[in-house]
Amino acid sequence: MSTELKAKETVPRAEKAVTDKAALAELLAGLLAKKGEIREPSFKALLRISETRPEVLFPHWDYFAGLLVSKNTYLKYQAIYLIASLTIADTSKKFERIFDTYYELLDDKSVIPAAHAALNSGKIARAKPELRTRITDRLLRIDDTHHEPERRELIKSYVIEAFDEYVEAAEDEDKKLILEFVRGQVASTSPKTRTKAKDFLKKWEQTIGRTVEGA
Numbered sequence: 001m002s003t004e005l006k007a008k009e010t011v012p013r014a015e016k017a018v019t020d021k022a023a024l025a026e027l028l029a030g031l032l033a034k035k036g037e038i039r040e041p042s043f044k045a046l047l048r049i050s051e052t053r054p055e056v057l058f059p060h061w062d063y064f065a066g067l068l069v070s071k072n073t074y075l076k077y078q079a080i081y082l083i084a085s086l087t088i089a090d091t092s093k094k095f096e097r098i099f100d101t102y103y104e105l106l107d108d109k110s111v112i113p114a115a116h117a118a119l120n121s122g123k124i125a126r127a128k129p130e131l132r133t134r135i136t137d138r139l140l141r142i143d144d145t146h147h148e149p150e151r152r153e154l155i156k157s158y159v160i161e162a163f164d165e166y167v168e169a170a171e172d173e174d175k176k177l178i179l180e181f182v183r184g185q186v187a188s189t190s191p192k193t194r195t196k197a198k199d200f201l202k203k204w205e206q207t208i209g210r211t212v213e214g215a
Contacts, residue, residue, distance in 0.1 A: 009041065014048040018056050028060060031067070031078055043078045050085035057082070058089045065098050068105065076105065076113040084120035087127040095128060103138045107145040111155065114147065119158040122165025132166060136174045139163070140181055153190035160185065160196040167204055176212040179205065 017024040030042025050057050057064075064086070067079035083102065087095050095102070105117040121139055125132045139159045142152060163178045170178065183205075185197035 010044045010048055013041070013045040014052070017045060017049060018053050024056070028063065031075070039074070043081075046078075047081055047085065050082050054086050054089035058086055061086060061090070061094050065094070065101070068098065068101055073108075073110045073112055076108070076110075077116055080105065080113060080116045080120055084123045087124050090127070095124065096131070099131070099134065103135075106138060106142060106155075107147075111147060111151045114145065114151075115155050115158045118142070118155055119161055121159075122162035125162070125166040126169070129169065132170055133174055136163075136170065136178060140177060150189060153188050153193055156185055156188060157190060157193040157196045160193065160200050164200055164203070167208060172212050175208050179208050179212065 013023070013027070017027050027042045027046050030038050031046070033039040033042065046057065061083075064079045064082045067075045068083065070076055070079070080102075083095070083098075102117060105113045108114050108117075118139060121135050125135045128135075139162060142155055142159055145152060145155075147155065160182055163182065167175060167178050182197050182200050185193050186201070188194045188197065
């Protein structure tokens with residue numbers, strides 16, 4: 001099956017699963033499939049539901065949260081995205097209860113969960129304004145992780161992307177810390193991180209700087 005065909009099938013599968021419990025159960029089971037041709041389309045359909053109808057998937061929160069501690073990197077990757085999208089529907093503070101579990105992924109043995117946990121932090125910070133300072137603190141401490149220096153530098157590009165999503169709504173003190181962090185990445189050894197830092201500063205430095213530095 002071609003990638004294009006799989007993409008076309010994502011929307012109808014997702015829409016069907018919204019009202020069809022059997023179809024939804026099939027997608028949920030598909031996350032655990034060993035075959036990529038089953039697992040990946042299932043994930044894409046669930047991700048679409050999480051982004052468009054999060055209330056439909058929220059009852060399965062604990063299932064996704066359990067995948068965050070899987071030994072399988074791809075299962076963690078899937079859970080990171082689904083959990084982040086579902087935080088908008090989390091009025092019972094379930095994310096608060098797994099906050100540490102989620103952010104321990106920044107120090108995961110694999111760079112993949114670490115990078116994507118950082119990236120999705122922007123979405124979580126928008127949905128959970130009361131957690132923005134805690135999230136900012138975790139992201140700013142990326143140098144405390146065990147990753148090799150070049151991998152840490154790459155993860156910082158995802159951190160900057162996350163900051164870009166919520167810096168405007170952050171507390172002034174957090175804005176200042178974020179700005180200082182991003183300025184420090186202009187000379188990063190990672191080309192991607194350097195580019196992200198420059199783009200961020202071009203977009204935000206004057207506005208944020210004026211707010212927190214009296215510029």
